[in-house]
Amino acid sequence: MSKRDQPDHPELKHPSTKRAKEVDAHLPYDILKEALDGQSANNNVTKVAHWFRSKDLRIHDNKALHAASLLAKKEGKPLIGFYVYCEAEFEWHGTSPARCDFILENLDLMRKELKELNISLAIVEADGRKEIVPSATKFVTDNDISHVFANYEYEVDELRRDTKLVETIDDKALLSLYHDQTVVEPGTMTTGSGGPMKVFSPFHRAWMDLIKDQPELLDTVPAPTKVDQSLYKQISSLSDGKMPSIPKNKQFASKKDQSRIRKLWPAGHEAGMKRMDTFIKKHIEDYAATRSNPAKDSTSRMSAYFSAGVVSVREALQKVKKHNDDSSDFTPNGSSPGVSAWVREVVFRELYRQTTLTTPHTVMNMPTNLKFDFVQWEDDEEGWKKWYEGKTGMPLVDAGMRQLNHEAYMHNRARMNVSSYLYCNLLINYRRGERYFAETLIDWDLNNNTQGWEPSYTVFNPVSQAERNDPQGDYIRQWVPELKHLQGKDIFDPYHRLSKQEFEKLGYPAPHVDWSETKQRAMERFKHDMSGVEP
Numbered sequence: 098m099s100k101r102d103q104p105d106h107p108e109l110k111h112p113s114t115k116r117a118k119e120v121d122a123h124l125p126y127d128i129l130k131e132a133l134d135g136q137s138a139n140n141n142v143t144k145v146a147h148w149f150r151s152k153d154l155r156i157h158d159n160k161a162l163h164a165a166s167l168l169a170k171k172e173g174k175p176l177i178g179f180y181v182y183c184e185a186e187f188e189w190h191g192t193s194p195a196r197c198d199f200i201l202e203n204l205d206l207m208r209k210e211l212k213e214l215n216i217s218l219a220i221v222e223a224d225g226r227k228e229i230v231p232s233a234t235k236f237v238t239d240n241d242i243s244h245v246f247a248n249y250e251y252e253v254d255e256l257r258r259d260t261k262l263v264e265t266i267d268d269k270a271l272l273s274l275y276h277d278q279t280v281v282e283p284g285t286m287t288t289g290s291g292g293p294m295k296v297f298s299p300f301h302r303a304w305m306d307l308i309k310d311q312p313e314l315l316d317t318v319p320a321p322t323k324v325d326q327s328l329y330k331q332i333s334s335l336s337d338g339k340m341p342s343i344p345k346n347k348q349f350a351s352k353k354d355q356s357r358i359r360k361l362w363p364a365g366h367e368a369g370m371k372r373m374d375t376f377i378k379k380h381i382e383d384y385a386a387t388r389s390n391p392a393k394d395s396t397s398r399m400s401a402y403f404s405a406g407v408v409s410v411r412e413a414l415q416k417v418k419k420h421n422d423d424s425s426d427f428t429p430n431g432s433s434p435g436v437s438a439w440v441r442e443v444v445f446r447e448l449y450r451q452t453t454l455t456t457p458h459t460v461m462n463m464p465t466n467l468k469f470d471f472v473q474w475e476d477d478e479e480g481w482k483k484w485y486e487g488k489t490g491m492p493l494v495d496a497g498m499r500q501l502n503h504e505a506y507m508h509n510r511a512r513m514n515v516s517s518y519l520y521c522n523l524l525i526n527y528r529r530g531e532r533y534f535a536e537t538l539i540d541w542d543l544n545n546n547t548q549g550w551e552p553s554y555t556v557f558n559p560v561s562q563a564e565r566n567d568p569q570g571d572y573i574r575q576w577v578p579e580l581k582h583l584q585g586k587d588i589f590d591p592y593h594r595l596s597k598q599e600f601e602k603l604g605y606p607a608p609h610v611d612w613s614e615t616k617q618r619a620m621e622r623f624k625h626d627m628s629g630v631e632p
């Protein structure tokens with residue numbers, strides 16, 4: 098289904114399966130590498146700049162920034178940081194108010210940190226997505242910058258943007274890109290036959306062996322050293338501009354919402370590192386046993402910091418290594434169940450970046466398994482509204498969605514259940530849910546989100562899932578107050594476990610659909626629509 102068929106739902110726009118395969122066959126990453134390799138050497142260093150993107154908002158352990166700082170220091174030249182602010186970019190990705198605000202808050206804090214080091218942080222405004230490269234190029238030329246550093250972003254549009262940048266600035270400045278988002282460079286974990294690893298278990302095993310043998314992969318790099326005042330004077334006015342404010346259509350509904358979210362997710366590297374320390378101190382040892390219980394809230398809640406790059410995964414893993422008797426052996430033999438289980442989750446994040454790079458159609462609004470593109474989804478506007486408001490009548494699903502709407506975050510177990518419920522039981526196009534997550538989550542990350550939303554034949558049963566993972570019903574009780582007085586197992590499925598009279602007193606909706614019937618419908622639909630198709 099293309100955007101043309103769905104004018105009301107631009108979030109459903111995607112290329113054809115044929116086009117998806119063409120992009121996979123000519124990786125945007127390879128095209129960018131070729132462009133980078135083709136640049137002419139530039140030995141005349143005038144000024145050095147680091148382009149911060151929304152995924153590396155920190156000065157500590159920032160690989161490209163570190164390299165920029167070394168070059169500027171060696172050549173005795175000024176160091177400039179810049180960020181291209183583009184409202185249309187937030188709009189395009191559906192970035193949530195919480196994430197927009199988090200990004201801007203972090204930029205503001207970083208600008209102060211950089212100033213202390215005599216480094217300016219300039220905010221370069223771009224009117225539209227197409228203006229990002231011209232605006233960056235103009236900034237580079239206007240300021241006589243000879244060397245630009247940045248960290249790779251692996252998504253298709255971002256790789257193409259950087260390719261364009263190389264072409265545009267080629268005769269003016271040299272672009273150098275660094276792998277910074279992961280411990281292991283995406284694309285380098287290969288199978289025996291040389292292709293990229295795609296399956297989690299072998300990837301996880303190989304990753305653990307590699308880190309055990311090469312603990313230096315976890316090494317971090319320091320923040321830039323202080324630049325001479327005389328050099329700073331040449332560029333200090335660049336950071337005079339006002340920090341941008343949140344785009345009009347990305348405002349919080351109220352000041353109260355904004356302060357609640359800021360309290361839950363305090364900006365800054367220091368806050369992120371402190372959160373990691375608290376997690377290690379209080380929760381990591383129990384992580385294997387409690388991570389699936391949403392009521393325990395015992396996971397790290399580091400995702401917002403990782404997705405905006407406020408803390409690097411290497412910094413976090415260094416802390417875990419220290420806790421693990423200074424060993425990078427994160428296998429079950431070399432670490433406690435909690436440590437190895439937490440690191441395993443981080444490895445999912447590593448794999449998903451490798452997936453984006455090597456199978457780019459996955460971040461072009463297309464399922465990894467292209468056959469799912471042939472499924473005929475249902476238009477159930479009432480179900481859709483009930484889903485996003487947390488009023489489906491399925492307590493675990495409703496608890497998850499209400500947590501999301503309140504905290505800009507949802508526990509992973511609930512994410513798995515609400516997504517399955519949307520595209521299996523309601524048979525609503527999974528892309529709508531994916532977009533809703535982007536529009537609401539503070540930790541939105543295109544790689545993790547698209548892989549999290551990858552449709553499959555597994556249909557989660559929110560009743561048995563809640564019984565197993567929220568055995569006391571506390572998560573449901575916290576988020577669905579209509580059910581807070583229920584005792585025992587009634588809370589997991591009140592409609593079927595209470596008398597009609599008792600249920601009606603709750604003021605809680607009856608299930609929008611019957612779970613078993615709709616599971617059957619989904620299985621039949623998937624099987625029918627996907628059989629014999631050749632994407």
Ligand SMILES: Cc1cc2nc3c(=O)[nH]c(=O)nc-3n(C[C@H](O)[C@H](O)[C@H](O)COP(=O)(O)OP(=O)(O)OC[C@H]3O[C@@H](n4cnc5c(N)ncnc54)[C@H](O)[C@@H]3O)c2cc1C
Pocket residue numbers: 388396397398399400401403404439442443444445446449507508509512513516534538540541542543545546547549550
């Ligand atoms: C439908 C769906 C959508 C999702 N969307 C996102 C998203 O937009 N952004 C995002 O960061 N994660 C997403 N996830 C993955 C996961 O739910 C979150 O990373 C996790 O809940 C964040 O909480 P935490 O930081 O306490 O995680 P922890 O349990 O403490 O895990 C540590 C870190 O490992 C990584 N991680 C954990 N679980 C996963 C996973 N399943 N896949 C990839 N990385 C993982 C995260 O970076 C996380 O911060 C999604 C999962 C699903 C099922």
